[in-house]
Amino acid sequence: MTEPIIRLTNVFKRYDDTEILKGIDIELEQGKFYTLLGPSGCGKTTILRIIAGFTSATSGDVYFDGQRINDLPANQRKVNTVFQDYALFPHMNVHDNVAFGLRLQKKFSKADINQRVHEALTSVRLADYADREISELSGGQQQRVAIARAIVLKPRMLLLDEPLSALDAKLRRDMQYELRDLQQRLGITFLFVTHDQEEALAMSDEIFVMNAGHVLQSGTPVDIYDEPINHFVADFIGESNILTGTMIKDHEVEFVGKRFECADAGMRPNESVEVVLRPEDLDITTPENGKLTVTIESQLFRGDYHEIVAYDSDHNEWLIHSTNPATAGQQVGLTFEPYDIHVMRLHETEADFDARLERYDDEQAEVKRP
Amino acid sequence: MTQRHFTSWTYYVPYGLWVGLFVIAPVGLIIYQSFLDLHHHFTLANYQAYFESGTYLMMTVNSIWWAFLITLFTLLISYPAAYYIHQLKHRQLWLLLTILPTWINLLLKAYAFIGIFSQAGVVNQFLSLFGIGPQQILFTNFSFVFVATYIQIPFMILPIYNALDDLSGSYINASHDLGATNWQTFSKVVWPLTLPGVKAGVQAVFIPSLSLFMLTRLIGGNKVITLGTAIEEHFLTTMNWGMGSTIGVVLIVAMVLIMIITGERRQDRGRVR
Numbered sequence: 091m092t093e094p095i096i097r098l099t100n101v102f103k104r105y106d107d108t109e110i111l112k113g114i115d116i117e118l119e120q121g122k123f124y125t126l127l128g129p130s131g132c133g134k135t136t137i138l139r140i141i142a143g144f145t146s147a148t149s150g151d152v153y154f155d156g157q158r159i160n161d162l163p164a165n166q167r168k169v170n171t172v173f174q175d176y177a178l179f180p181h182m183n184v185h186d187n188v189a190f191g192l193r194l195q196k197k198f199s200k201a202d203i204n205q206r207v208h209e210a211l212t213s214v215r216l217a218d219y220a221d222r223e224i225s226e227l228s229g230g231q232q233q234r235v236a237i238a239r240a241i242v243l244k245p246r247m248l249l250l251d252e253p254l255s256a257l258d259a260k261l262r263r264d265m266q267y268e269l270r271d272l273q274q275r276l277g278i279t280f281l282f283v284t285h286d287q288e289e290a291l292a293m294s295d296e297i298f299v300m301n302a303g304h305v306l307q308s309g310t311p312v313d314i315y316d317e318p319i320n321h322f323v324a325d326f327i328g329e330s331n332i333l334t335g336t337m338i339k340d341h342e343v344e345f346v347g348k349r350f351e352c353a354d355a356g357m358r359p360n361e362s363v364e365v366v367l368r369p370e371d372l373d374i375t376t377p378e379n380g381k382l383t384v385t386i387e388s389q390l391f392r393g394d395y396h397e398i399v400a401y402d403s404d405h406n407e408w409l410i411h412s413t414n415p416a417t418a419g420q421q422v423g424l425t426f427e428p429y430d431i432h433v434m435r436l437h438e439t440e441a442d443f444d445a446r447l448e449r450y451d452d453e454q455a456e457v458k459r460p
Numbered sequence: 461m462t463q464r465h466f467t468s469w470t471y472y473v474p475y476g477l478w479v480g481l482f483v484i485a486p487v488g489l490i491i492y493q494s495f496l497d498l499h500h501h502f503t504l505a506n507y508q509a510y511f512e513s514g515t516y517l518m519m520t521v522n523s524i525w526w527a528f529l530i531t532l533f534t535l536l537i538s539y540p541a542a543y544y545i546h547q548l549k550h551r552q553l554w555l556l557l558t559i560l561p562t563w564i565n566l567l568l569k570a571y572a573f574i575g576i577f578s579q580a581g582v583v584n585q586f587l588s589l590f591g592i593g594p595q596q597i598l599f600t601n602f603s604f605v606f607v608a609t610y611i612q613i614p615f616m617i618l619p620i621y622n623a624l625d626d627l628s629g630s631y632i633n634a635s636h637d638l639g640a641t642n643w644q645t646f647s648k649v650v651w652p653l654t655l656p657g658v659k660a661g662v663q664a665v666f667i668p669s670l671s672l673f674m675l676t677r678l679i680g681g682n683k684v685i686t687l688g689t690a691i692e693e694h695f696l697t698t699m700n701w702g703m704g705s706t707i708g709v710v711l712i713v714a715m716v717l718i719m720i721i722t723g724e725r726r727q728d729r730g731r732v733r
Contacts, residue, residue, distance in 0.1 A: 142633070142637060143636070143637075144633045144637075164633070165636045165637070165638075165640055165641055169637075170637055170638065171633070171634070171637045173630045173633070173634060174630075175628065175630055177628065177630035177631050177633065177634035178634075179634075179635075179649060179653075180653070181652045190635075190640075190648070191638035194638065194640050194644060195639060239638070240637075240638075243639070
């Protein structure tokens with residue numbers, strides 16, 4: 091494994107009496123797209139600010155390329171930031187904004203600066219906008235200028251603080267592709283902060299899911315979506331049906347009063363667990379063929395699928411995503427495969443979780459999703 | 461329709477009356493009187509006298525020079541003060557404390573300084589401790605500029621403080637992020653973005669400073685003669701209202717010029733480049 095570009099060890103942050111970060115340990119490798127994902131107030135932006143140098147950790151260490159940088163001022167760090175409000179200087183035009191950092195370094199000639207600014211603006215497809223005032227640009231264009239201003243300095247790492255949150259849905263989708271593409275072209279590390287799980291899943295090599303000052307789970311988007319560590323992660327990432335149940339023995343779990351075959355193992359017999367079933371993994375069939383019988387309550391047409399809400403006889407709510415519409419009041423059966431069931435232990439740490447997954451992954455590879 | 465038109469029109473009455481009675485009418489009267497001689501005949505002699513006599517021009521230059529000095533010292537003290545207050549924890553309280561002296565009558569403050577600066581005053585008592593007093597402090601140019609600056613400081617701090625308050629912290633972070641030192645951040649980002657506040661402060665200080673006359677007498681001992689002093693003399697002593705009005709017109713023109721010079725010129729930006 092290569093030396094991580096950024097390493098945070100046991101980082102705490104307190105403001106007055108509130109603890110924002112409660113022991114953060116993360117490592118970021120060179121050239122990957124990372125996302126800090128969590129609800130507002132979870133501390134994700136604080137991590138970004140600590141790496142950028144706008145605020146300091148109350149305790150714990152920050153390493154850049156193996157060097158401790160806790161006391162290095164922001165203007166000497168080889169990271170640049172794209173701010174949530176873009177923070178483009180309103181008294182300068184687009185060219186001057188992008189050239190700002192280069193001019194400070196005093197080692198570039200005027201032609202050099204113009205050349206680099208032009209390259210940066212070209213890479214965000216704004217080459218013709220150099221002479222515009224910031225106030226003349228749309229939100230999406232300001233966003234691109236902010237990115238150009240950060241990448242023109244050729245940082246080792248780019249920090250992005252919810253940069254897409256102010257854009258409309260269509261533009262946000264386009265920018266997801268562009269950011270991902272830009273990251274791959276530049277080959278530098280991106281650390282992206284967002285509360286939008288769709289953005290995180292679409293762009294990241296690795297996601298850190300955060301809540302209340304802790305990193306709850308880290309992993310690839312697919313890992314986190316398929317194997318959420320706990321109730322919070324399952325609920326926050328995508329839509330979920332979460333039910334309480336009991337792990338009867340390895341590969342057999344009981345919930346809603348029935349026993350089902352499942353892929354999970356490595357727990358104590360009869361341990362209380364939570365079970366996750368993703369709405370898109372549930373298939374509607376006839377009541378006779380279903381593993382469960384539910385009554386359709388309501389449905390919403392979401393464009394690419396129907397979101398159906400149903401209740402079983404124990405009044406548990408079931409969320410189903412189906413390409414076919416259903417009829418309200420109708421009784422239907424629900425089927426799912428053993429590997430669609432994801433069992434979560436209560437209060438399991440990420441380390442224990444990873445160790446357990448590894449143990450039964452090897453022996454039970456054939457039960458898992460093909 | 462007519463009803464609504466009528467009610468919306470009535471809202472302007474107090475403002476219209478105020479502006480008409482206390483702004484337009486006096487300015488009109490001053491301009492009218494500036495063309496009258498002592499016998500109330502129309503004449504251009506007042507203006508001729510103003511521009512031909514070295515005394516009045518000297519007085520004008522003097523007024524501008526003293527107003528410039530007062531504004532400069534006020535700015536030099538107020539910008540760092542506003543910057544510092546803005547970073548304090550209980551900044552609203554500290555701001556209130558700096559504004560507090562403006563609630564006290566100017567004349568009272570002037571008399572207080574007479575007490576402080578006089579031969580037997582606190583300052584001279586203090587200097588005597590070191591054997592370098594008593595000194596003549598009152599009725600000097602120094603005391604005039606000192607007291608005038610003291611009185612003007614709150615009017616400069618307030619607009620600068622507001623400009624700093626409007627400045628988003630992310631601009632400062634962005635500047636540091638792009639490699640700027642604290643000084644570079646100040647000179648390239650904070651100062652240009654708070655310049656409107658500075659301009660507002662300069663307007664609020666320079667223009668009234670042009671026509672200070674009470675302080676010139678009470679603190680400056682009439683050694684500093686400004687246009688304000690001249691106007692007072694013409695209206696109250698020589699009774700030459702025409703000449704007094706002429707100087708008043710010159711002051712009004714000077715104020716308008718300063719408003720134009722320090723005013724926002726937005727439409728110019730971006731086209732020049």
